[in-house]
Amino acid sequence: MYRKGFVRLQRGMEALCTLAFVAIFGISLLGIVMRYVFSMPLVWTDELAMVLLLWVVLLTDGLLLSDREQVRFDVVYDLCGPRGRRGIGLLASLAIGVTFLVSLPTIYDYVAFLWRERTSVLDWRLDAVFSCFVVYWVAVIVRAVIQFWQLLRPDWRERVADDAPEENSNILG
Structure with missing residues (x-):
């Protein structure tokens, strides 16, 4: 019973980290397009992407990767x-x-x-x-x-x- 709940929690964390990684890509792309296509740089995109990257890397390594995946x-x-x-x-x-x-x-x-x-x-x-x-x-x-x-x-x-x-x-x- 606990194992099933743990597997669900792990799958949810995997999905959350995957979505955060997709968000990093989207935010970075938005920043690039706004800066170089529209000449209207968005200063918040770099900071948000860095915070998301920090969280994704640390949470994925600490909570999701098995010893064999390290x-x-x-x-x-x-x-x-x-x-x-x-x-x-x-x-x-x-x-x-x-x-x-x-x-x-x-x-x-x-x-x-x-x-x-x-x-x-x-x-x-x-x-x-x-x-x-x-x-x-x-x-x-x-x-x-x-x-x-x-x-x-x-x-x-x-x-x-x-x-x-x-x-x-x-x-x-």
Whole structure:
């Protein structure tokens, strides 16, 4: 039951990020057409496109991409057997999780501090603009904890198996 709800939530997030990416393209195109065809530049288009891009990149990476879809340097990992892969995975998830967890208060404090500043054109508070960074930071910590826990479980071999990435793993594929 929870899995079904989680899949629906994930599909909704995928659709939302896809629409935001389409909006970035449309907003950029509108800005170009207004500037170069009509000689009436719209100053807000660049700022809105950048804010949307920031949100799309951080939320997609933090909440949607699976470990197999992440860009990694896994040359050594691929050369190792299951026990070596488990060790690398445990060490990597521990290092990433601890590093992000220790730095989380500083990240949160800085984003909270940004309430004093606003964007130059749309006049949006910067703490709201950069709040997606805190969501991303927490998502990385949660994913590291989950990966660490999965590698400690008795069925850890399934986690390090040589599986190909899932076909059609998103709504575009």
